[in-house]
Amino acid sequence: MERGTRTPRAASALRALASGPDAADRLRRTLEQALVFAGAAFAAVYTPGQDADLLCLTESAGVPGSLYGVRDVYRASGASPVAAAHRARRPVWPGPAEPGGRAAARRARPGGRALAALPLPGGGGGCLLAVTEHPDGFDAEDRACLELIAEAVAGTAPVRAADGGDLPPGAFSLAMDTGRVRVGDDVLALFGLGPDAFDGRVETLLGLTVPEDLPALMSVVEADRMSPGDRELEFRVLRPGGPPRWLKLRGRLLPGGEGRPARLAGTVADASALRSDVTDVARVQRLAAALATAGTVRDVGRAVVAALRRPLRADRIALAGLENDRLVVTVLDPPEPEAWPEVWRSRWRTEWPDAPLRDMPALAAVLRGGRPRIWPPGSTAPGPALAEVGPGGLAALPLPAGDRTAGVCLIGWDAPHQVSADERALLTAFAGLAGQALTRAHAFDAEHELVGMLQRQLLPRRLPRLPGAVAVARYLPSTAGLELGGDWYDVIPLPDHHVALVIGDVQGHSAAAATLMGQMRTALRAYAVEGHPPDVVVSRANRLLADLGGDLFATCAYVDLGLEEGSAWCVRAGHLPPVLRRPDGHTEIAEAEGGPPLGVAAQAEFPMSPLRLTPGTLLALTTDGLVESPGADIDQGMARFAHALAGADPARLGPVADALLGRARRSDDVALLLVRYDGMALRPLRESWTVWRLPEAVRHARRFTGRTLRSWGVPADGADAVLLVVSELVTNALVHTDGSVRLDLTLVGGTLRIAVADASPRTPVKPTSIGWEATGGRGILLVEALSAAWGTLPVSGGKQVWCEIGVAGPGT
Structure with missing residues (x-):
């Protein structure tokens, strides 16, 4: 992303989130903007807990914070950058720009990573924490984007929970020792409960889930089976008079410390739009049915896009076939060239781009390995040809077809997107089906092209x-x-x-x-x-x-x-x-x-x-x-x-x-x-003469030709060649054939057509060589030398020998 443009784009994205309908997921999506616009690999928000001296992790985005030594709870009176920003109500930046924060920043930079902590505006307290792997830390524009994100996080409006506490929209808080859960009215509505019908027990909510999904859900809400960190799963809840509703749970186990119980905090959102009331198995079955009727390569691409775009909420999908050492893109969604990387647009030779694999070494390595590759948000860019496909996450799926790779499918996200284990399994199943279908479609296209080529040769x-x-x-x-x-x-x-x-x-x-x-x-x-x-x-x-x-x-x-x-x-x-x-x-x-x-x-x-x-x-x-x-x-x-x-x-x-x-x-x-x-602009002039087999037949034919040319206004100096050709053609017909001979003259513009028809089907043959002593055989050679074109036509059992000569006359 170009420098100088990120801050206004970040502000625009945050405004869109603030007015969006998905309130339950708004906090997490707001944090994800730090990964996109500030180059952060991890972003989190800390808010005061029940104990005023504790700052607890409320929500996070990016790679797991444990990789950077980030904890789930900090003491507000401690020396951590989180606590320092919370107490002083001012940002703590790494590097020489903030001398007072250098020691704290060094303590919070395991492995050389840079850290920033910004207080949340307003009177609620808390702060925004961000970590980057860039060696120079956060630059000035990164910091401006983080300040905008901190303001947006602080502006997330709380809602009244069922037990009287304050929670963000769509959020819940489960006490792991007692099983008491705090949820907002919007979450209860997803379970089909009203505030007066809920008793505050997690067992009440678990009893509304589909029995097949209960074991997976219990593994999340039972403390003895969990370790600290993020959890995410989808489950179904029963609804009277309708199909089960899919819900998506994102949660984090927060340790209590010093005798306080641990709690599970997170969000619950409606996943019906993602699931469309069908299971992953049903999606695979639908794709298999669509691919079974896909005849061409583009049909295969359209079926894959239709099957993946909505469930994965992807922003870009590209399907490319592998031909020798080149990738030939067959389907792009969206199809506009402006939506794809600049290096692709430079190769937009025809309707779709194509490029050698050597220009995309990261993708070439994926195809050689034959395994899907996921680049999560904030990871090292896979090269300029792929980085812009998915700035918020990129998946590259080789499409296997037996013992070879038929092509690749690229899936990109603009906003940060963590590919879950279920999504990986879904993509793997899709890749196998698409690879086989792509191979069949290539064979069909090749045969269809061969058929079309043979058909065109017959026309x-x-x-x-x-x-x-x-x-x-x-x-x-x-x-x-x-x-x-x-x-x-x-x-x-x-x-x-x-x-x-x-x-x-x-x-x-x-x-x-x-x-x-x-x-x-x-x-x-x-x-x-x-x-x-x-x-x-x-x-x-x-x-x-x-x-x-x-x-x-x-x-x-x-x-x-x-x-x-x-x-x-x-x-x-x-x-x-x-x-x-x-x-x-x-x-x-x-x-x-x-x-x-x-x-x-x-x-x-x-x-x-x-x-x-x-x-x-x-x-x-x-x-x-x-x-x-x-x-x-x-x-x-x-x-x-x-x-x-x-x-x-x-x-x-x-x-x-x-x-x-x-x-x-x-x-x-x-x-x-x-x-x-349209009608002919110049009407031809025609005359015909039946040549009788008399000793003076050739002289009569020449005399008829001369009279005709004079009546048509052809100058005398242009008639000599015509008379010589008429003599040779008529003589040839009289000497070598029997029956009647007819002479036809046609003048169109400046072209005179001379045609002599006889009853013999034998075509005159041009001699290959004539000796100086020969007395005949030169007639056709003279006709060819004096004419612009000549030839023969079969006419009713005989033939017609014709030639065309340019003359000056009417219309020239």
């Missing part, structure tokens, strides 16, 4: 750029199980500025379904590129699937969209129809006739339905995982989908797709394809 890696349209697609795998899904989508560019939009779903979730999905996607793409109309493409895919002879079938929707005019033809094979969002926001479910799913009947017919898209229209194709829901008709799901699409912003297709997927149920795969038709 398009990226969608093509379309002239006059924009397309986006999303695929959302199911979270149920680890099997591959059969949903797919595709965007297939076709000649003449057409595009095929495909979406489909194979029955089932298995490797066979994923394999069939890949086959169907490949088949539809191959048939579409061959130039077949949509109904023929789907029919051939149907016959292929039927011929494979498998038990699976597939649904499919295929849309052939002409980007020049916005005209489209839709074919459905048992699949959902497209949804159209018009530019004015109106949506409609396309009335497209449908055939049976692919693979059901080999001779099935698949009718084509026309669609008309105006610029600004959004076309949506999806699978049933997005619109189906249990207990609802699929038509209702389609209506909801269309309604959601109506409120979307078509200018931002990516966010629209993400928002639509947010409505999906994760028990099924989901594929979504959105296409916004």
Whole structure:
């Protein structure tokens, strides 16, 4: 904690305690602030006893005071720092700052520890005692914080006890010789008693406890079984008409001395919020049940946080998996980076931080040993990477998984917190369960990632750029199980500025379904590129699937969209129809006739339905995982989908797709394809020529090309290369093929596309070497040299050889 900021923070914390509802625990929590803000390892308050010459320990916090030679009772007339501060009504500090207190401080510093005693303001007497292990003792800011704490301790309001004495809220005092107990009305209310119904005997209170908890409680209240020191336990009291109430007892045996009886003093508080009316065994059972259904690493982390945060009243919980020599944090609670150490924030590379173990040697030692490690408040800090996680106490739990350590769970407290024996046992049980669950979750995550990677490999890696349209697609795998899904989508560019939009779903979730999905996607793409109309493409895919002879079938929707005019033809094979969002926001479910799913009947017919898209229209194709829901008709799901699409912003297709997927149920795969038709800014110019097999065929083709280029405004100096390419392609088709030959010219902007189609499926081969004496074989080499790009396409049993050449013309 930074210097110069502790005093105001201490004042703020003390004000919060003064106004808090937990009056029974207020004195102890007030003392704990000395551990947090003043660097004390032990803090206690002494008040005058029944004998005015005795100062008795009323409450303490931190490590046991016996480690520092601190006694439970001091004589007010003695030479101890406690007595000196009480009599003189002024603080006693170690060191040269207070010369009068040097001797007393030296006597009270066993092992070199420094001590401070401050009188409690007011007329009640008593003092605050603090011990630190810092070699320089308490500095000026430490002293200022201690003075604030002394004032807060003195301001704790007493309440009237049942026998007429004064006790702090929630406190009790038990005389060990007579069994008479002094308690306040608030403690009696916890036992379900009124002041008039209590006879002052401890046996009356013990008789209200659950019998199973009585032996542990008797071991505390019987003097012959106790030694001086702090005691803490939880027990249950019976309540008529309801479950037992958990109470927490904190007590200290104070010796009487000189014939006076010893007494047990402490507090009793309601622990129902901590216990939630269940036992530790029930908590472990609940965690085991939650971890049994936790599929991912984050699910495991959330279950652990939910099981530990409230019972332990922890301020921070972190769960990290161990990967090689690095800790990868999977769950932080609270999740804000500002709540965690600075060294962690510097490594906040992505969503969660990760760090090598060499940066945290204390934690590395814990993981090597395999045993939980508790750093109590006031202990030596375990390093900068961990100290800020729990300034009031820190627990590090290795998470065992067989013969290895799967990770670690860190639990931190801001206020000083002593981890009890019951809490240690609870943490040990939790650690074993969490370690096994974390190992299973890591394996599940790895398999799920492998499944997702295989699924992504079967889908398009990226969608093509379309002239006059924009397309986006999303695929959302199911979270149920680890099997591959059969949903797919595709965007297939076709000649003449057409595009095929495909979406489909194979029955089932298995490797066979994923394999069939890949086959169907490949088949539809191959048939579409061959130039077949949509109904023929789907029919051939149907016959292929039927011929494979498998038990699976597939649904499919295929849309052939002409980007020049916005005209489209839709074919459905048992699949959902497209949804159209018009530019004015109106949506409609396309009335497209449908055939049976692919693979059901080999001779099935698949009718084509026309669609008309105006610029600004959004076309949506999806699978049933997005619109189906249990207990609802699929038509209702389609209506909801269309309604959601109506409120979307078509200018931002990516966010629209993400928002639509947010409505999906994760028990099924989901594929979504959105296409916004904008219309082509530049309309292509086209001309075609059927080449007759005549001796002058090439000359006629060149003459047709020249006339076309002149009519399009292409300068003569840019036509020479085009005429040469036309000559070579037409000559190649006439010499090496039979049947008709067709020449197509298309000009878009400054790019001229030359395509020569023939009836031969044989693709021209570029020669690897040509001798100087050869008279042929240079045609394709010339085409490649003069063109920006060239290639071949299958067209209705034949092929089309095409190339693109940059020319100056309209729109350039």
